[in-house]
Amino acid sequence: MVTEILYPVAYARPHEAVHIEDARRGRPHFCFGCDREMVIRHGRIRRPHFAHKAGFVQCEKDNTLHEAAKAFIRQGFLHAVATGGEYQVGYPCEGCEAPISVNVAIESANIASEKTVVKGTRSDLIVFQPDGSPRIIIEVVVTHDLESDTKQRYEEANYPVVMVKPSWETLPDLRRAAIGSRILNIKGDKHRYCNDCRNIQKKKAAARAEEAEIYRRIEQVNGRGPRSPHEPLKPLTEEDLMRIPAYANAKAKAKRLGSGVKRERG
Numbered sequence: 001m002v003t004e005i006l007y008p009v010a011y012a013r014p015h016e017a018v019h020i021e022d023a024r025r026g027r028p029h030f031c032f033g034c035d036r037e038m039v040i041r042h043g044r045i046r047r048p049h050f051a052h053k054a055g056f057v058q059c060e061k062d063n064t065l066h067e068a069a070k071a072f073i074r075q076g077f078l079h080a081v082a083t084g085g086e087y088q089v090g091y092p093c094e095g096c097e098a099p100i101s102v103n104v105a106i107e108s109a110n111i112a113s114e115k116t117v118v119k120g121t122r123s124d125l126i127v128f129q130p131d132g133s134p135r136i137i138i139e140v141v142v143t144h145d146l147e148s149d150t151k152q153r154y155e156e157a158n159y160p161v162v163m164v165k166p167s168w169e170t171l172p173d174l175r176r177a178a179i180g181s182r183i184l185n186i187k188g189d190k191h192r193y194c195n196d197c198r199n200i201q202k203k204k205a206a207a208r209a210e211e212a213e214i215y216r217r218i219e220q221v222n223g224r225g226p227r228s229p230h231e232p233l234k235p236l237t238e239e240d241l242m243r244i245p246a247y248a249n250a251k252a253k254a255k256r257l258g259s260g261v262k263r264e265r266g
């Protein structure tokens with residue numbers, strides 16, 4: 001069964017994406033998918049929407065969403081640059097999937113659609129730095145993921161590529177930010193992980209170093225020098241073990257759980 005889509009967006013010529021909330025009567029609006037003229041409908045039952053003027057026509061609805069998403073991102077970005085505002089591009093942290101976002105709307109930055117910066121691939125959107133070099137590529141993914149050869153070309157080219165999956169409901173948000181579901185080629189812990197994850201990693205590394213230091217000292221005190229695989233080590237005393245944070249933590253946790261059980265019983 002084919003259901004009619006209540007289009008929340010259309011465009012006004014030449015390139016202005018218009019959300020239904022901002023639509024003005026008497027101004028011509030067109031479909032992102034098929035370029036046919038659209039009309040504004042304010043039904044009593046259905047929410048306000050754009051509809052094809054000729055009544056129901058089948059147009060490439062996936063393409064419509066794709067084109068509308070691109071137009072909103074482009075428009076949001078350009079508006080932010082022009083007004084000194086922010087346009088955030090985001091992607092999930094590799095550790096916890098919380099979104100990491102950066103403002104890309106810096107002065108004199110630019111955006112282009114359907115341009116080629118990676119040989120053999122036309123990118124949906126490319127954000128350029130003020131010096132004209134590509135900063136980040138945005139691919140709008142509606143029906144299927146990137147083709148594997150496109151992905152490979154991007155990986156070889158090494159520009160970060162954010163994959164944004166729009167829906168009709170989230171479309172208006174693209175005027176302020178493009179939060180992707182995935183990113184390719186992001187380099188450096190600073191960019192790959194959120195602040196929380198980086199702090200946890202630092203703490204873990206510090207704990208590991210501390211633990212190694214304690215072992216080293218224990219062995220020194222026992223006169224064994226560095227650990228040798230041929231000599232079995234003397235078992236550590238409880239006091240030695242309690243100086244190892246991981247051991248002390250595990251003990252404390254076990255104690256907490258134990259007392260919890262007792263309370264439940266008692």
Ligand SMILES: [Zn+2]
Pocket residue numbers: 031032033034035036052058059060064
């Ligand atoms: Zn159409």
Ligand SMILES: [Zn+2]
Pocket residue numbers: 093094095096097098193194195196197198
């Ligand atoms: Zn994280």
